[in-house]
Amino acid sequence: MTTERTNPAARLGFQSGQVVQEIGYDEDVDQDLREGIESITGQDLVDEDYEDVADAVLLWFREDDGDLTDALVDAIGLLQEGGMIWLLTPKSGRDGYVEPSDVNEAAQTAGLSSTKAIGAAPDWAGTRLIAPKR
Numbered sequence: 001m002t003t004e005r006t007n008p009a010a011r012l013g014f015q016s017g018q019v020v021q022e023i024g025y026d027e028d029v030d031q032d033l034r035e036g037i038e039s040i041t042g043q044d045l046v047d048e049d050y051e052d053v054a055d056a057v058l059l060w061f062r063e064d065d066g067d068l069t070d071a072l073v074d075a076i077g078l079l080q081e082g083g084m085i086w087l088l089t090p091k092s093g094r095d096g097y098v099e100p101s102d103v104n105e106a107a108q109t110a111g112l113s114s115t116k117a118i119g120a121a122p123d124w125a126g127t128r129l130i131a132p133k134r
Contacts, residue, residue, distance in 0.1 A: 009036030011118055012086055014056065021046045021078050024060035028096075029088075030121035034058075053080040060088050060124075062096025068106035076108070076110065077130050085112065085129040086120070094123050101109065103127055 008030070014020065014037055022034070022045040037058065040042055045058065057075040061068060075085050087107075089098040100117075106116055112129040120126030 007031050007036040007039060008121060012120065013084070013128070014040045016040065016042050018052075018055035019032055019043070019046060019052070020056045020057045020058055021048070021050050021054035022060070022090045023048055023075060023078075024062075024065060026060065028062075028090075028123075029060050030124055033088075033121045033124070050078075053083070054078055055080060055083050057083070058088065059085055061098065062090055063098050064096060068098065068102060069109045072106055072110035072112060072129070076112070079131065083131070084115075085131075086125045087127045087129055088120055089127070091119070091123055091125050102132065 018041045020037055020041055030127040034045060046054065051118055057078055059071060059075050061071055065071065072085065087103065089103065104114065107129050112131055114127055116128040118126050
């Protein structure tokens with residue numbers, strides 16, 4: 001059995017020792033995915049109050065969470081050079097669904113490039129976003 005089959009976070013590209021900052025946590029997030037990321041990195045996810053830069057940001061975002069572009073710009077400020085943002089939005093047909101065109105537009109406006117889109121969890125779609133080199 002491969003790690004990808006047993007750990008839902010294996011396809012997200014996290015590595016041991018990375019600091020992953022989580023934004024937008026609520027009771028609807030996928031706990032298996034969160035625990036999988038913690039298992040890969042070997043440390044707990046840090047929350048919105050974390051005072052240093054992170055290697056990656058895990059951004060849970062629903063349609064009624066406000067302005068996606070603003071949320072992405074804020075997330076960029078939390079990243080160290082070369083870091084990535086995993087934007088997790090509810091899948092089509094789920095409460096809080098965000099149109100892919102809205103995700104693409106917000107990412108472009110925030111200066112991010114989308115590099116991968118996957119079904120990250122049963123109810124969540126994931127889009128990996130990276131900032132251009134400074």
